[in-house]
Amino acid sequence: MIQFQNITKIYPPHSFGETTIAIEDVSFKVNKKEFVSIVGRSGAGKTTLLKLLLAEEKPTKGRVFFDSQDVHKIKPADFFKLRRRIGTIFQDYKLFPSKTTCENIAYVMEVMGASEEEISRNVQEVLEIVGLTSRAYNFPEELSGGERQRVAIARALIHRPEVILADEPTGNLDPYNTLDIIRLLLKIHELGATVILATHDKQIINILGKRVITLEQGRIIRDEERGRFIF
């Protein structure tokens, strides 16, 4: 379903720095309904890979396919068609500061043209799943780090996308919440979604027992079917 073909991403130098090689000649495939974890130290290139899939960044070399479509041949005005099929949990949440929890979560469904009833039903449901019913009308700045992260998760799930990209979705959560979120991701996966999880949390990887791709300095050093976190 998703295929990275010899991807290299080099960031041009800023005024005094050197060029940064974020990803170097990376190739792998993710099948439909697969659960893949991408692990590595921070700076290993995990987030860059996800950005390349979302067409947020362009590769320096290589191609990324989503369902046989070359992601970087899509016109910017049509990116939304691709992105609606992917639910992304961003590392820095990327919530709308001027929208309440409810509005943040509902936004994706609104842009897709869902009916009001459908939206309010789904929002209620997702709020319960992430345990934020009491925070429905708060703005992001009134929420704690963990709560914001859960809003971000709820927003990525609400429209039941085919693919979930989770970039460090548990970075700000305590161990109890972390387990809840992982269970949630597993449940979504069971319901038929493809999940790509980028993390550096050793415990999570070891609990999951799913495919693990290990990145180091932009290169894949391991790709194991039932991987463990090894460094």
Add this chain to the structure above:
Amino acid sequence: MLISLKRIIRSGWLNFSRNKGLSLATIFIMVMTISLVTSLFLFRDISQFLISSLQEKVDISVYFKAATQEEDILQLREEIDKIPEVKNVEYVSRETALERFIQRYKDNQVIMESLAEVGNPLLASLNIKAWEASQYITVTNFLETSSYKNLIDKVDYYQRKPVIERIFSITSTINKTGIGFSLILAIVAILVAFNTIRLAIYNSKEEISVMRLVGASNWFIRGPFLVQGAISGFAAALITLLIFTGALFFLSPKLEILLPGFNIFNSFIGSLGLLFLIQIFTGVGLGVVSSIIAIRKYLEV
């Protein structure tokens, strides 16, 4: 489609009402811009009034020899009246001229005494007004070639020519500089308003990129900003209209002392509909066009 439109409008309204500080700043700048456009409009009214009242004062007088019969003069008057460039012709007989003279100098002892000695030295005349200062030359040409030429003692166009030409050049300069000045001011004002909106949108660039990343189409992103710009523009137009109505109501009597016969409040009320349309057009147009231009570069993510 309809549901998207509803959502875009609601979202624009929420953005407007939640970012009060920013909305107020935008409205404030727009009020300044629209006020400027409105004042230019009013300034045009004032300058047109000034120009026409200046031109109103210009005329030429044709003096007839003392022996000329009144009938001949009246006949000539009829013929002059037929010239399309002529606005009106007034006949001043010797007696009327004397009455006016006495009226004007009745307090001057010396003049009155000498007048009593000489009798009536004044000549009958026709005062001719043309529609425009440049048309007097046609009238004098007619007089010089007409069969009445030998009845005429003098035409004072030649004495007044420099003044008439001067007025003509002043009025056209006022018009030209007025237009140039208005254009420059309008451009400056529009640039300031545009920049304010650009900064407001720059503030939201993160939000715009997130909208793109979660799958919003360009129109769904642009829409609320356009609505927000339009609301600001509409509010600014309304506020400006209220300010001007109030200010002119109190200012008008004072201005009327300076420019007798010109009531700026009435002229403002008279063109209220057109003015409000111009204001709304400026406000909403500025808001919408600035938003479209400013948002463009953030829609590439």
